[in-house]
Amino acid sequence: MDRLSGVPSAEALNVAPVREVQNLRETLRSATASACPELExxxxxxxxxxxxxxxxxxxxxxxxxxMQAVDRANETVRRSAVAVTEALLVLLQRRQRSYSWQVISRVPLTPVPPDL
Incomplete structure (x- = not known):
């Protein structure tokens, strides 16, 4: 994770490295589409x-x-490492400006060694 920032309607933590996270997302989306072709x-x-x-x-x-609270946190928290050890397939619903989800399946992820 990197610095705190905003996305539309939310305050969020940026995640890095961006390319690796995007690759993981695309891999998971492709696997979901293959396993559940009826989903749009x-x-x-x-x-x-x-x-x-x-x-x-x-x-x-x-x-x-x-935003001021996030700015104050940003003054003290600069960076944190997080390991992604599993992916969850969830049924996500948004009702009355609130999100809820139900876990459908869990997929353990195996770490990939960094390129040397």
Missing amino acids: LGNPKPHPPHISIAYANADGIPARDA
């Missing part, structure tokens, strides 16, 4: 890889206050 997978949104940490639909908290 829409085109991915053009947002860069990220981890959303807050949405702009919260209980009357001004967006400015949320």
Whole structure:
């Protein structure tokens, strides 16, 4: 993960390296399409890889206050490493400005050694 930043309607953590995350996403989308051809997978949104940490639909908290809190966190948290050890296929639903999901399947991921 890299610095904190915003995506439309959310505050998020940027994820790096971008290419590797995009490759993982495409591999998982292809596997899903092959395993479940009846599903109509829409085109991915053009947002860069990220981890959303807050949405702009919260209980009357001004967006400015949320952004200031993220800025304060950004002053102390610079970088963190995260290992992706499994992928989850989920049924994602958005209702009344809130997301919920149900795990359908878990796929363990094997680490790939870095190029030397």
